[in-house]
Amino acid sequence: MTIQSTDRSTGAAEHRPAAAFTGGAVIGTLGGLIGLGGAEFRLPLLISVFRFAALEAVILNKAMSLVVVATALPFRAMSVPFDDVMANWPIILNLLAGSLLGAWLGAGWATRLRSETLYKVIAVLLVLIAIVLLFGHDATAGSPPFSGATLVVAGIAAGFVIGVVASLLGVAGGELLIPTLVLLFGADIKLAGSLSLAVSLPTMIVGFTRYSRDQSFSVLGRNKPFLLVMAAGSVVGTFIGGLLLGVVPSGLLLPLLAVILLVSAGKVWRH
Template sequence: MAERRGILAFLVGAGVGSLGGLIGLGGAEFRLPFLIGLFRFAALEAVILNKATSLVVVVSALPFRAATVPFGDVAASWPIIVNLLAGSLAGAWFGAGWATRLKSETLYKVIAALLLLIAVVLVFAHDPGSTSPPLFDGAALIVAGIVAGFAIGVVASLLGVAGGELLIPTLVLLFGADVKLAGSLSLAVSLPTMLVGFTRYSRDQSFSVIGRNKTFLLVIAGGSIVGSFIGGQLLGLVPEQILLPLLAAILVMSAYRVWQHK
C-alpha cells in the first residue's frame, strides 16, 4: 500500500505540475483537490501539505527562471515587490490563522469557493500577451498594491498555493509589468508570503501532518517539480483558447467535489 501510495503521489504531482507548467504556474490549485479527495487528508492537513509542496516548487523555480529573467531585473523592481509584500505578508498570517480556527466543514466550503475564483481568473484575467500601463500612480498605486497583496496573501494561505495565478494578473494589470518579468516578480513575492503562512501554520497541531508524511511530501514535491518542467517544455503546444477553459472546467469540477466532501 505504501509503495502504491508513493507511485500515486508522484503521478499526481507530475500531472498537476504539468498542468500548471503549461500556463506558467506551479499547479498547487490542482494539487489540493487530490490531497483532499484521493489521499483523504482533512482540509487543514491538505492545505498545510500543499503549502509545503508549493514552497519546494517555488524555490526550485527561482533558478530555472534566472536564465530568462536575470535576478538584476527582478531586483530593479524592488518597489513593486515591497508594495505587494506590505499587504501579502499580513494577509498570509491572517489567512493561516483563520484557516486554523475554521471547522473542517466550513474550510471545505471556503476552499471550494476559492477554487471557483481561480477558475474565473484563469479564463478572464490570464493573458500572457497583454501589456498595459499601470492603472494608478503615486499614493493610489501604493494603497491598491497593499490591498491586492493582502487579498492574495489570504487566498494563498487558505489554499496552500504560491498565488501566482492571482499575482501575475495583478502585476500586469495594476503595475503594467511585462508578463515574463511578472512571472519572476510573483515568485519573489510568493516565497516570503508563503514562509509567513507556513510559520503561522506551524503553531497549529495539524502541522504534525508533515512529520507523519515526510516521504509522501518529498515524492509529491518531486513529481510536481518534474511536471512543472515538462509543462514548461510543452508550453505553446496547446492553444490557450482551449487550454484555459479546460483547466477552469477542471477547477470547477474539483470545487464541486470539495464542496460535497465531509
C-alpha cells in the same frame, strides 16, 4: 488554535509513492504550462483522492508549493534574469507589505475554521481562481491605472487579499499575482511570472510559519515520504510544463483547466 476536524488522514502508508509522484508530475505539468506551480490543482487531489482532512491538505499543499516556487525561480532565470527581477524591487515590496499580513491572518483563520466550513471556503476560492484563469491570465501589459500613493495603497490591498487566499489554499498565489502585476503595475507577462515568485516565496514562508503553531502541522512529519515524493513529482512536472509552453494553445488549455477546477470545487464542497 485546535483544529476541529475529526477526519484526519491515515498516514503515508496508504498513499503509494508511484501514485503520489505521478499525481504531482501531472499537476506540475498543467501548472507549468500556464506559469503556475499547480497547487490549486494539487489541493483537490489531496482531499478527494488521498483523503487528507482539509487543514492537513492545505498544510501539505503549502509545503509542496514552497519547494516548487523555490525551484521555479532558477528555472526561469535563463529567460528572466535575476537582475531584471531585482530592478523592480519597489513593486515586490509594495505587494509584500500587504501579502505578508494577509498570509499570517489567513493561516490563523484556517486553523480556527470548522472542517466543514473550510471545505466550503476552499471550494468557493477554487471557483474564483477558475474565473481568473479564464478572464485574467491573458491580460496584456499597459500603463498602470494609478500612480503615486494611490498605486501603493492599491498594491497593499491587492497583496493582502492574495496573501489571505494563498494561505487558505496553500498555494503560491501566482494565478492572482500575475494578473495583478500586469494590470495594476503594467509589468510584462514574462517578468510578472518571476516577480510573482519573488512575492510568493516570503508570503508562503510567513503563512507556513503561522501554520507551524497548530497541532495539524504534525501532518508533515507523519507523511514525510509522501510529501517528498509528491513534491519531487511536482517539480519534474513544472519543468516539463515549462518545456511544453507554447505547444498547447492557451485558447484550449485555459478553459479546460478552469473546468477541472470547477469540477474539483464541486467535489470538495460535497466532501
